[in-house]
Amino acid sequence: MDTSQLLKGVLDLAVLAALRDEDGYGYEVLRRLRQAGLDEVGDASVYGTLRRLFRAGVLTSYVVPSEEGPHRKYYSLNDTGRTKLEESVRTWKDFTDTMGQLLKGAA
Amino acid sequence: MSTHTELPVVAQSYLDSVRTELSDLPASEVDEMLDEVREHLSEVSGELGDDLSEQSLRDRLGLPAAYANELRTAAGYPVRETVIRGSKFAEWFPVACLGVATVAAFIVGTDPREHANPLLILLGLGAVAVAAGFVLRYRPDLRGLWLGDKVNQARAALTGQGSPALAFIGTLQPGWWLLRAGLVAFVGLQLGTLGALVVGAMLLAMSLWFGFRTKADRRLLWIVTPANALAVGLLLSLITGTAFRPSYYNASVPQQYGMYNEGRSIENIYAFDKDGKELGTVYLYDQDGRPIKLDDHRARCIEGRSVYLPPPTSSALDSNKFPLPRLEEKQQGVCKETTGAPFRPAVPVPTTAPTTTTAPTTAPAPTTAPQSAEPTQ
Incomplete structure (x- = not known):
């Protein structure tokens, strides 16, 4: 089974989780996801997801000027975002429990 | 950034x-x-x-x-519709229709009194309808994305990317949305359209809605482009003043009072019968049964004092009742109204063969000389 197919459904959750403890700009979020082991996540998908979550009002953003390199747009979770993250985590756990039960002994 | x-x-x-x-x-x-x-x-x-x-x-x-x-x-945007490589005609015909509609709307706008004829309006609306039908039927890929492309390209060509001037113009956009609704409503009001105020409020809401929606949905450009042309035309006509030029059909003829006799204003009418006897009170009407009123600017004598009545007051009086009261100044500052004729008329004597079938049985015998038609001073 292709991991990228699975990723599509949970990319929102992954991005929200990557911003839970610390604000981050696009490339930073991408790096955090990679470091967590999500190698197959597409670069553009992460940027697009950040943009969509921002438009949906669960993220706020601010620009940090930098001496070298481009200005960076940082994203942070707002209260709506934290609520959404908590809900998504619960949904995810229920789902994985269910799948775990279903797949027990299959492998 | x-x-x-x-x-x-x-x-x-x-x-x-x-x-x-x-x-x-x-x-x-x-x-x-x-x-x-x-x-x-x-x-x-x-x-x-x-x-x-x-x-x-x-x-x-x-x-x-x-x-x-x-x-x-x-990011949650719709997938770009793949461009069908259709004929050039299918690509340009709807745009030509849009152009016709835009020009028609502009012409109507520049002189709403003269040019707002049903033919031109039908032409504009028809052109938009034909364009829309054609696009939906043959080139769904053109729907708005294509037009949006062209607008974006033109914008990029006119000003460099991220130019501050462009950003400034962008902030003015909602102002234009208000202005164009106001323009249409204002001119509608001047043309005397009923309920123009209500229509104006609706236009305002529509204009704002279209403005915000068009930013996200470029398909609305098919409607917004001719509408903007109309508003620009109206703006132009307001500036040049053609919008409120008095129309030929709506000249202020009904506002004129009075009658004229060989170039001189008629100030009173006295009626005599065939015998030269003055008739008492008569009411005069025109061919449509409307009361005949003379110049309403006339003096009346109220409580011995001569008062000049402006039209609204005097027209409330039964001023098609003749003779009108005539002012006679008895002494300085004291007046009196009389109705009698201030002259003796020269009623035509029917000694020559009368053209009427009912010949008078008794010949009138005027006492004054027959030719003294001038009123006595």
């Missing part, structure tokens, strides 16, 4: 390709997203270092079209 660091040439060219792929989306959205793509490309270019080339960039990020498509999908 106003200041951008220079991207390496290959990265900039990649960015430009991505921009082209997203050109159907609202310009402000694209700018926001591309700011981050720029940041992304800058990071990736830095990591690739000396290995940076068109090929290495594509190995890492995929083709620009694929990158743009992934970005678009993840």
Whole structure:
């Protein structure tokens, strides 16, 4: 089974989780996801997801000027975002429990 | 993000390709997203270092079209409709129709009194309908994305990307939405359209709604373009003053009072019968049964004092009742109203063969000389 197919459904959750403890700009979020082991996540998908979550009002953003390199747009979770993250985590756990039960002994 | 660091040439060219792929989306959205793509490309270019080339960039990020498509999908925008390669006619005919509608709307706007004829309005509306039908039937890919592309291209050509002047004009846009609704409502009001105020409020709401929607949904450009032309025309007509030029059909004839006899204003009418005897009170009407009123600016004698009555007051009096009261000044400052004729008329003597069938049985015998038609002083 292709991991990228699975990723599509949970990319929102992954991005929200990557911003839970610390604000981050696009490339930073991408790096955090990679470091967590999500190698197959597409670069553009992460940027697009950040943009969509921002438009949906669960993220706020601010620009940090930098001496070298481009200005960076940082994203942070707002209260709506934290609520959404908590809900998504619960949904995810229920789902994985269910799948775990279903797949027990299959492998 | 106003200041951008220079991207390496290959990265900039990649960015430009991505921009082209997203050109159907609202310009402000694209700018926001591309700011981050720029940041992304800058990071990736830095990591690739000396290995940076068109090929290495594509190995890492995929083709620009694929990158743009992934970005678009993840950001929740509709997939770009694939362009059907239809005939040139199918591509240009709807645009020509849009042009006709736009020109028609503009002409109506420049002189709403003279040009707002049903033919021109029908032509404009018809052209839009034909264009819409044609696009939906033959070229669904043109629906608005294509027109949006053209608008974005024109905008980019006119002003450089991210120019402060463009940004400033962008902030004025809602003002234009208010103005165009106000223009149409205002001119409608001047033309005496009933309920123009209600219509104006509706237009205002519509204009704002269209304004905001058009930024996201470029399909509305098919309607908004002719509507804007109409508003520009109206604005022009307001500036040049043609909108309120008195029309030939609506001249102020009903506002004129009075009658004239060989160039002299008639101030009173005295009626005599065939015998030269003065008739008492008569009421006079025209061919339509409307009361005949003379010049309403006339003096009346109220409580011995001569009062000049302005039209609204005097027209409330039964002024088609003749003779009108005539003022006689008895002494300085004291007046009196009389109704009798101030002259003796010369009623025509029917000694010559009368043309009427009912000949008078008794010949009138006027006491005064027959030719003294002039009123006695």
